[in-house]
Amino acid sequence: MSNSKSDKLFNEAKCVIPGGVNSPVRACGSVGGQPLFIQRGDKAKIWDVDGNAYIDYVLSWGPLILGHRHPAVIKKLEQILESGTSFGAPTELETILAQLVIDRVPSVEKIRMVNSGTEATMSAVRLARGYTKRDVIIKFDGCYHGHADTLLVAAGSGVATLGIPGSPGVPEKVIENTLSLTFNDVDEFIRVMEKIGDQVAGVILEPVAGNMGMVKPVNGFLETLREYTSKYGAVLIFDEVMTGFRVAKDSAQGLFGITPDLSCFGKVIGGGLPVGAYGGQKDIMNCIAPEGSVYQAGTLSGNPLAMAAGIATLQELENDEVYTLLEAKTKQFITGLQHAADANNIPLKTGHVGSMAGFFFTDADVSNFDDAKKCDLKRFAKFYRGMLEKGIYLAPSQFEACFVSIAHTNEDIEKTITEANEIMAGL
Numbered sequence: 001m002s003n004s005k006s007d008k009l010f011n012e013a014k015c016v017i018p019g020g021v022n023s024p025v026r027a028c029g030s031v032g033g034q035p036l037f038i039q040r041g042d043k044a045k046i047w048d049v050d051g052n053a054y055i056d057y058v059l060s061w062g063p064l065i066l067g068h069r070h071p072a073v074i075k076k077l078e079q080i081l082e083s084g085t086s087f088g089a090p091t092e093l094e095t096i097l098a099q100l101v102i103d104r105v106p107s108v109e110k111i112r113m114v115n116s117g118t119e120a121t122m123s124a125v126r127l128a129r130g131y132t133k134r135d136v137i138i139k140f141d142g143c144y145h146g147h148a149d150t151l152l153v154a155a156g157s158g159v160a161t162l163g164i165p166g167s168p169g170v171p172e173k174v175i176e177n178t179l180s181l182t183f184n185d186v187d188e189f190i191r192v193m194e195k196i197g198d199q200v201a202g203v204i205l206e207p208v209a210g211n212m213g214m215v216k217p218v219n220g221f222l223e224t225l226r227e228y229t230s231k232y233g234a235v236l237i238f239d240e241v242m243t244g245f246r247v248a249k250d251s252a253q254g255l256f257g258i259t260p261d262l263s264c265f266g267k268v269i270g271g272g273l274p275v276g277a278y279g280g281q282k283d284i285m286n287c288i289a290p291e292g293s294v295y296q297a298g299t300l301s302g303n304p305l306a307m308a309a310g311i312a313t314l315q316e317l318e319n320d321e322v323y324t325l326l327e328a329k330t331k332q333f334i335t336g337l338q339h340a341a342d343a344n345n346i347p348l349k350t351g352h353v354g355s356m357a358g359f360f361f362t363d364a365d366v367s368n369f370d371d372a373k374k375c376d377l378k379r380f381a382k383f384y385r386g387m388l389e390k391g392i393y394l395a396p397s398q399f400e401a402c403f404v405s406i407a408h409t410n411e412d413i414e415k416t417i418t419e420a421n422e423i424m425a426g427l
């Protein structure tokens with residue numbers, strides 16, 4: 001039992017917060033540790049309450065693509081703070097952020113701001129159902145779309161980390177219209193669509209899965225989803241909460257050249273403040289109240305501080321060179337990890353898309369949730385703990401992705417690889 005301030009704060013938190021955390025993976029249960037309580041962050045580093053520094057590859061689970069406390073974000077926040085924190089009435093900031101998204105992502109003609117990725121996907125599913133007047137939603141095993149009842153089926157992220165199939169409290173009746181298929185299984189998808197395609201309201205997926213670890217779409221998978229949803233009049237929903245403005249300036253849909261009907265965003269578009277959004281073609285988006293009758297609302301939706309952080313972040317990402325730089329840094333990080341594993345005869349599969357990366361302790365290819373579950377989770381936990389001791393902060397679950405920011409320096413990444421080499425040697 002350590003005497004660290006983090007452990008003391010965790011024990012206090014457990015008395016008043018379930019599990020001591022406000023989101024389950026943070027409890028670090030699956031990697032056999034206790035959470036660090038964080039005091040501050042700057043650029044690519046965070047410091048815990050005991051004064052230890054860590055190079056951060058979690059970046060608040062993705063939003064901080066510019067690193068911690070980027071001057072442009074802080075300046076914009078300070079400027080907006082002068083005028084107030086929330087009005088529950090429209091401000092120009094909402095239109096500015098909406099326009100920034102629309103300018104970059106051609107499939108989005110109109111967009112509605114909400115407060116989290118969960119709200120975005122939940123609302124997009126409702127919209128797809130309202131628009132098509134159908135009920136069935138198809139998702140994919142290991143994709144996580146937040147914790148709304150309809151989508152909490154064979155989900156990744158925390159649910160996968162805890163090893164539970166779903167959640168008590170989600171009535172069977174509520175999910176009887178949710179079908180979860182195998183990610184990257186083109187034939188299975190075609191078979192299902194040919195059978196029930198005319199009942200399907202929407203097909204939702206993470207175009208690059210990031211909540212079963214990082215898993216890329218195989219050639220033809222996204223194309224087939226597009227073809228068959230169009231054929232049967234179902235709405236194709238890309239959950240770009242994680243990939244949006246991270247894997248490319250025009251997000252995963254731009255990178256892979258697929259145009260979804262609806263897209264969900266979060267993380268990067270909030271620049272570290274709580275934001276979600278869903279958008280798409282005008283004829284679908286116009287079904288939302290008050291223009292249409294599909295209802296969705298929120299007291300803090302479009303909050304000025306959140307809009308400001310998002311605007312500052314997207315403006316910093318305007319230049320294409322930023323993405324080239326992010327990609328180069330991420331490649332350096334992930335190939336370094338691969339070399340460290342190879343040098344120590346540790347089977348490891350690594351990959352990255354833009355500045356989103358992932359690794360699995362296995363010698364087999366990982367293309368779906370079943371593959372991800374078969375990887376060596378014990379080895380992951382040992383690696384995670386070793387890296388943490390060396391000052392490298394990774395997500396405390398194999399079923400999450402790693403993120404790199406523009407603030408990660410060559411020295412940060414070199415240090416990470418050196419430490420990885422040492423830890424791999426002892427695995």
Ligand code: HOZ
Nearest residue numbers: 023025026061157158211
């Ligand atoms: N499970 C989410 C990321 N994939 C959020 C985790 C957290 O915020 O603790």
